[in-house]
Amino acid sequence: MFSGNKDKLFVVYSASGSWTDSYALGLLTFTGESLLDSVSWKKSENSVFKQSPETGVYATGHNSFFKSPDEKED
Numbered sequence: 001m002f003s004g005n006k007d008k009l010f011v012v013y014s015a016s017g018s019w020t021d022s023y024a025l026g027l028l029t030f031t032g033e034s035l036l037d038s039v040s041w042k043k044s045e046n047s048v049f050k051q052s053p054e055t056g057v058y059a060t061g062h063n064s065f066f067k068s069p070d071e072k073e074d
Contacts, residue, residue, distance in 0.1 A: 008029075008030070009029075009030035009035075010027060010028065010029055010030070011027070011028040011030075011041075012025050012026070012027055012048070012049075012065070013025065013026050013027075013028065014026075015047050021051060021058075021059065022050075022051055023050075023051070023059065023060045024047035024049060024050035024051070024060060025047060025048055025049040025050070025060055026043065026044060026047055026048065027043075027044040027048040028041050028042070028043055028044075029041065029042045029044070049061075
C-alpha cells in the first residue's frame with residue numbers, strides 16, 4: 001500500500017519496436033491501492049517520448065533513467 005503525496009510509481013515501457021525510426025515510450029502511473037489491480041494504473045493517452053523531426057528530435061534513444069550527479073533529479 002502506498003500513502004502520502006510523496007509516493008509515486010511509474011512504469012516506462014517500449015511502445016513500439018526499438019529498432020525502428022518510430023520507436024516511442026509509453027507511461028503507466030500507479031494511482032490506486034493494489035499493484036495487482038488493473039484499475040490502479042493509468043495509461044498515458046500518448047507516447048511520452050517519441051520522434052519529432054519538426055523540432056529536431058529524430059530518435060527516442062535508449063529507455064534508461066538515471067539520477068543526476070547531485071541526486072536531485074531523475
